[in-house]
Amino acid sequence: MKRTEIASVLKSGQVGAEITVKGWVRTRRGSKNVNFIALNDGSTIHNLQVVAEAELFGEDLIKNINTGTALGVTGTLVASAGSGQAVELNARTIEVIGLADPEKYPIQPKRHTLEFLREMAHLRPRTATFSAIFRIRHAMVYAIHSFFHERGFYNVHTPIITSSDAEGAGEMFRVTVLPAENAPLNEEGKVDFSQDFFGKPANLTVSGQLEGELFAMALAKIYTFGPTFRAENSNTSRHLAEFWMIEPEVAFSDLNDNMDLAEDFLKYLINYALDHCMDDLQFLSNRLTEEEKNKPVEQRSMELISKLRFVAENDFVRLPYSQAIEILINSKPNKKGKFQYPVTGYGTDLQSEHERYLVEQEFKKPVILTNYPKEIKAFYMRLDDNGKTVAAMDVLFPQIGEIIGGSQREERIEVLEARMDEMNIPKHEMEWYLDTRRFGGCPHAGFGLGFERLMLFVTGMGNIRDVIPFARTPKNCEF
RNA sequence: UCCUUAGUAGCUCAGUCGGUUAGAGCGGCGGACUGUUAAUCCGUAGGUCGUAGGUUCAAGUCCUACCUGAGGAGCCA
Numbered sequence: 283m284k285r286t287e288i289a290s291v292l293k294s295g296q297v298g299a300e301i302t303v304k305g306w307v308r309t310r311r312g313s314k315n316v317n318f319i320a321l322n323d324g325s326t327i328h329n330l331q332v333v334a335e336a337e338l339f340g341e342d343l344i345k346n347i348n349t350g351t352a353l354g355v356t357g358t359l360v361a362s363a364g365s366g367q368a369v370e371l372n373a374r375t376i377e378v379i380g381l382a383d384p385e386k387y388p389i390q391p392k393r394h395t396l397e398f399l400r401e402m403a404h405l406r407p408r409t410a411t412f413s414a415i416f417r418i419r420h421a422m423v424y425a426i427h428s429f430f431h432e433r434g435f436y437n438v439h440t441p442i443i444t445s446s447d448a449e450g451a452g453e454m455f456r457v458t459v460l461p462a463e464n465a466p467l468n469e470e471g472k473v474d475f476s477q478d479f480f481g482k483p484a485n486l487t488v489s490g491q492l493e494g495e496l497f498a499m500a501l502a503k504i505y506t507f508g509p510t511f512r513a514e515n516s517n518t519s520r521h522l523a524e525f526w527m528i529e530p531e532v533a534f535s536d537l538n539d540n541m542d543l544a545e546d547f548l549k550y551l552i553n554y555a556l557d558h559c560m561d562d563l564q565f566l567s568n569r570l571t572e573e574e575k576n577k578p579v580e581q582r583s584m585e586l587i588s589k590l591r592f593v594a595e596n597d598f599v600r601l602p603y604s605q606a607i608e609i610l611i612n613s614k615p616n617k618k619g620k621f622q623y624p625v626t627g628y629g630t631d632l633q634s635e636h637e638r639y640l641v642e643q644e645f646k647k648p649v650i651l652t653n654y655p656k657e658i659k660a661f662y663m664r665l666d667d668n669g670k671t672v673a674a675m676d677v678l679f680p681q682i683g684e685i686i687g688g689s690q691r692e693e694r695i696e697v698l699e700a701r702m703d704e705m706n707i708p709k710h711e712m713e714w715y716l717d718t719r720r721f722g723g724c725p726h727a728g729f730g731l732g733f734e735r736l737m738l739f740v741t742g743m744g745n746i747r748d749v750i751p752f753a754r755t756p757k758n759c760e761f
Numbered sequence: 762u763c764c765u766u767a768g769u770a771g772c773u774c775a776g777u778c779g780g781u782u783a784g785a786g787c788g789g790c791g792g793a794c795u796g797u798u799a800a801u802c803c804g805u806a807g808g809u810c811g812u813a814g815g816u817u818c819a820a821g822u823c824c825u826a827c828c829u830g831a832g833g834a835g836c837c838a
Contacts, residue, residue, distance in 0.1 A: 311800050318797045333796080349788095366798050390772065390788045391799055397830060398772070452837070489838090514836055515762055527838060622834085634834075687838060732838030745831090756762095757829085 283356055289325035295359050295369055302356040303330060303371065304379065306408060309391040310347050312336075317344055321353060321371075327414050327565045331362065331370040339376060349391050350382030350408070396748055403752050403761055411569060414562035415741050415749055418555060422736065425554035426507060426528055429547060435503040435530065440490030442509060445482055446711065453513040454485035455523075486511035490529050491728065492662075492715055495691065498531035498726055499718045505530040507733075515756050519745040520682060522734060524754040531728035537664075537673040537690040540727035541650055544677055544686050545598050547731070548648075552594045555740050556587070563587055563741075570742050583681070586742040593679075593739075598648040601640070603671065604628060606651055609644060610636050631658050634683060641678045649678045661705045663689040664725075665697050675729070682738050688729020695719040 283302040286295075291303060305323030312318055315336050320329040332355050334344065347353065354377040362370040389405055399406040406412045430437065443457050459479045460466065468474040475483045490506040497504045510527040530543065555563060567586035574582045584592070601609075610616055610625040610632075623633045632651075641649050653671040656663070663672035677686035692698040698719055702709050709716065737749035747753035752761045 309799070311797050313794050313797075313800090315795055316797080318800090320798080331798080362796095364796050364798075385771085385789055388771065392772075392787055393799080394772065400830090510838080512837075516836060517762085518834085518836090519832080521837070525838070682838095684838065730838055735838060 285354075287325040288321065288323045288328070288330045291330055291359065291371075292326065292328055292369070297359055297361055297369060299359050300356070301359055301371070302354060303332075304352070304354045305330075307347055307349055307351045307353055307382075308410075309349060310344075312344075317347070319347060319353070319355075321355065322410075322413075324413055327410060327417075327561050331364075331367050332357070332373050332376075333370050334373045334376060338373070343376060343378065346378045346381055347376070348382055348384040348387070350384075350387040350389060351378060352380035352382075353377070354379055396745065400747055400753070401760075407751070410565060412748075414565050415737070415743065416751065418559045418562050418741055419737055419749065421555060421559050422551060422733070422740065423507075425551050425558075426733075428554075429550045430503075430505045430530065433503070435505050436497075436501045438490075438494060438497045438501075438504045438506050440487065440493040440506045440508065442487050443480075443484050444487050445480060445484050446492065452488050453515075454488055455511050455513045457484045457486060488512055489527070489730065491531065491730065494529050494531040494728065495715070495718055495726065498533045498728070499722065499724070502533045503530070504532075517756060519747075520735060520738065522746055522750060522753060522755060525746075525750065526733035528731045528733060529728060531726065533724055533726045535690075535727045536725055537652065537675060537727060540688055540690060540729060541598075541600060541652070541675055544650070544675070544688065544729055544731075548677070548685075548736075549594045551736060552590050552740065556590055556594065560587075563590070566741055566743075583742070589742070590740065593648060596647050598650050598677070599645045600650045600652065602653045603632075603651055603655065604653070606632070606636075606640060609640065613639060613644070615639060629655055629657075637678050637683055638680075642680050646680075648680075651676045651678060656701075659689070661701045661707050662691050662698070664692045665701065673727075677729075679735075679739055681744075682735050685735045685739065686729050686731050688727065690725065690727040693719055693723045693725050695723065 283300075285304045286301045288303055288305060291301060295301070303321060303323065305321045308320040308322050308329050310317060310319045312334075317334040317336065319332040319334060321332050322329045336344070355371060355373050356375045357371045357373040359369055360372050362368060388402055389408060394409070399409060399412065407416055427437065460473065460477065466474045466477045468476070475481070478484070487510060489510060490508060494504055494506050506527075506529045508526065509524060511524055513523060514521065530547075532539065532543065563586060570583070570586055583589070607625060607628055607630065611627065615621050616625050621635055623635065625636060641647070652673070652675045653666060654674045655670060656665060656672045659672050659674045663674050665672055673690035675686075675688050676684050679685045692701060695716060698716070699709060702712070734746045734749050737743070738746055741749060743749050747755065
């Protein structure tokens, strides 16, 4: 008989129907006469309770049904005789499809720490928490493409291997076929990359933005969504060496349009999760509440679903850097010397503690900081008329910090070249980029959204390593 | 990379001031139980105390280095 997914059994299963389900055992309990098996097939967070009367099944079969076992069950769907579930499956035949030795299978029907499960990244999707996270992850991927498609954007696959080392977005991973030992040397005694695969040094991309801009100058509205690699030695709960980034780029668009797009985008994604992932969100919310039960009330975070609704329903604060500095200078923690890095005046680079103060204390909602001093931002950001600031924007979220970084781009070639000279960006390697300004250049803007940071926010998880299937971080490249 | 902190049974942890044979709960295994919800009850096995040195009559406990995890910082998405 064809397998019915548990999600559809629980949603629209007819009592009295004969069905077959296949899935993995979460727990089994029982007495001499009857066994109860919680079966999950990944289609939903919820399990289907299978009832196995002892007289129908031999002890040898029952003994093989342990946590983790893959099982096929055929039987009759009935109204549950116990409380806790509306329906259950009265088993007529049970097929053990794959054994899971209970002495060796590491996932137990009890709470495990996230750190332990992280070491078991190959098995952790079988837990309720991680299956919920990865169902939501899928929904978010789908929603991202929907959002842009509905608005007439085109998806562009920008290259993963690049030879451009001028992007300045971080340390890069070198891509080479040269031997690690005794690599060929040139006359200067340095590695001779002319003998390498591409005839010059190549790296994994740290951003698709520059290539994205090229396509925005033709298709007008584009977005990239691809893997991104940074070889920074970052050991934090919000950094990965390999992560996924969404980078829209829009022609004939300025900083305000860019902020509107970013805000609409984030709210669309959050609403999509609320509309399509409620069961999983509810589970994660309960889990979080349970986990924070022992914390003092004032340290607990806002309930997950309320938090998502709150962000989706309220306007983000838009604040120029100069005004942020004013607020911070006059803030209580600054006056009382509570900041580790006191805010003294214009030009100070904002530290995490300052961003968190603005988002979590002052405004208590997402904040878009704009118009930073040019000294602390990238060369391609458009210089404001004051000559001091650039048309940059950072979207800051509670707990996560920077979730989006973007800007209106410098379209005036003289200004752009002057900025590149100031910042020692080698122009001769960037002629293709400068061509966009030479031929039919126009005002344009875009941003980068860290996909896993979005996932942190939507799922309420605290560590970015738990919202990507297999995390790559310094000293960790398992699986 | 820096600061803080942790590493004891499969998992989560306790282990006092350095002192005899290393402790619990959960999980596993054996048994009991007329429908359970992380079932319950009885019994039982399970340990290179992160690694390497050092101090000491004696080290899970003190010291040093290293490894790994976590929290924070920097870098950023």
